[in-house]
Amino acid sequence: MVIYIYTDVVEPYSDTVIDSLKVVADNQREFGPFNIPLVANATLFKFSPYLQNLVWVRSVMVDTVSYGRDSLWITPLARGIDIDSSGNIYITGYLEVYRDIYREGYGDSTCYTDVIVNPNNPNHKIRIAPKDSHTGFIVKYNSDGEVMWTNQMYGKDCEVLTQAPFCDISNVVASEENNAVYFLGYGAFLDPVYGGNLYFEDSIPLRKYHDSTTNQLFFAKLDKETGRYISHGIAPSASATGCNYNLYVTNPSFTVKNNQVFAQTTFTGHLKGNDTNYYGNGLAFIRWKDNGYIIDTKNFPTNPNWVRAGAKNTVVNDNGDMILTGMFNNSIDFGNIQLTSGGNSTAYIAKYSSDSSFLVPFEGGDTLNDQKPISSFINEIAVTNNQLIIYPNPTKDDIYIISTNERINSYSILNTNGQRIINKENIKANKEKINLTNIPKGMYIIKIITDNNVYSRKVIKT
Structure with missing residues (x-):
């Protein structure tokens, strides 16, 4: 079995610039020295079995070409690696970018830089957008070390000066069952304050709604032969989802099985599943169909300090068993098991017994690459044959809900921060009375789940 090592290589050390690298195996065999193409690089080594011989070495960043007087410092960081049954290698990571944001012309559309991955093919490159700070990438090599394709996330639309779209592509899975490759990613600085957004293929948005979400965990599915985008899914929130603690030290892994994608996410303030909302801060499991549809979510209530907690x-x-690991502090609740932390950060491992639905392809589920978080529900009007009536509105005390053609199953009333104030389940009726006497005056959002639809409406308490 061949051995691959994918690592970061950085020249400056103790104020001394080095120009080569040597690899030592078992304190006996030495390989190298190898010239480092640039000051910092993500480098892939292929060794024969038992590290007897070095087969080849490849660096992600072979050269750079800048346009429009772009001036920047780039550090490629290695993240994920997987190998398919044909011996092709898929690596992921991101380019950490430092620019002089105060120079004249910063952010102009004509001012960008291309990172050359394969000097023999101009299409094998990673483009750093005018305001990108971290550019996520994925590269495919064949077993001989030849670049087959590259792809990336594109950052756009950042209006402020001091922040820029951020993307880390943290891990990768090559799937034999459907000739696809998947990656798990994380985007940041994406809310209206920062004005950033991320795109696939330079045109397909990570999110359809430019809402208040600052950070976003997501997966993407690509064609394994061409590297072209097929689909993606997000962990939607009115605030933030991600990986958190030791983001740059230990990679979050995920699983792809039977057209389903399994991952964990952290969330801040709010997490929206297919028909469920969680509030507060915590960790959760999320399962998508690989077209982006959210199948289910499972919340692990906790009160984290995000400096010391992570998925x-x-x-x-x-067998369908699910095993989860991560870190927490304070406490975490897995339902029938609760754990308490005695220090700043405590590792957890949780095993869930076999779930038969994990072992067969998921049937149904429309493509759902995005979901509106709570902050976008205020002006939402559902397109349906059902008539939903809420009266009186505004109200001083009671309101009534009438659903003409669908039974009401449950409702929740949320304040403008997304906190659940009132909740009722298992109603199964066409009419419901709600007493609002004990809640403060103000605007609220009522979310109503019927047999067929989910409705959100604005309610005013006077």
């Missing part, structure tokens, strides 16, 4: 490995084995 890590998500494994589903061939």
Whole structure:
């Protein structure tokens, strides 16, 4: 079995600039020295079995070409690696970018830089947009070390000076069952304050709604032969989702099995599943169909200090058992098991017994690459044959809900911060009375789930 090592290589050390690298195996065999193309690089080594011989070395960043007087410092960081049954290698990571944001012309559309991955093919490159700070990438090599394709996330639309769209592509899974490759990613500085957004293929938005979400966990599915985008899914929130603690040290892993994608996410303030909302801060498991549809979510209530908590490995084995790892502080609740932390950060491992639905392809589920978080519900009007009536509105005390053609199953009333104030389940009726006497005056959002639809409406308490 061949051995691959994918690592960061940085020249400056103790104020001394080095120009080569040597690899030592078992304190006996030495390989190198190797010239480093640029000051910093993400480098892939292929060794024969037992590290007997070095087969080849490849650096992600072979050269750079800047346009429009762009001036920047680039550090490629290695993140994920996977190998398919044909011996092709898929690596992910991001380019950490430092620019002089105060220079004349910063942010102009004509001012950008291309990172050359394969000097023999101009299409094999990673483009750093005019205001990108971290550019996520994925590269495919064949077993001989030849670049087959590259792809990336594109940052756009950042209006402020001091922040820029951020993307880390943290891990990758090559799937044999559908000739696709998947990656898990994380975007930041995406809310209206920062004005950033991320795109696939330079045109397909990560999110359809430019809402208040600052950070976004997501996955993407690409064609394994061409590297072209197929679909993606997000962990939607009115605030933030991600990986958190030790983001740059230990990679979060995920699983792809039977057209389903399994991962963990952290969330701040709010997490929206297919028909469920969680509020507060915490960790959660999320399962998508690989077209982006959210199948289900599972919340692990906690009260984290995000400096010391994070989601890590998500494994589903061939028996359908699910194993989760991560870090928490204070406490975490897995339902029938509660854990308490005695220090700043405590590792957890949780195993869930076999779930038969993990072992077969998921049927149904429309493509759902985006979902409106709570902050976008205020002006939403559902397109449906059902007539939903809420009266009186505004109200001083009681309101009534009437659903003409669908039974009301549950409702929740949320304040403008997304906190749940009132909740009722298992109604199964066409009419419901709600008493608002004990809540403060102001605007609220009422979310109503019927047999067929989910409705959100604005309610005013006077």
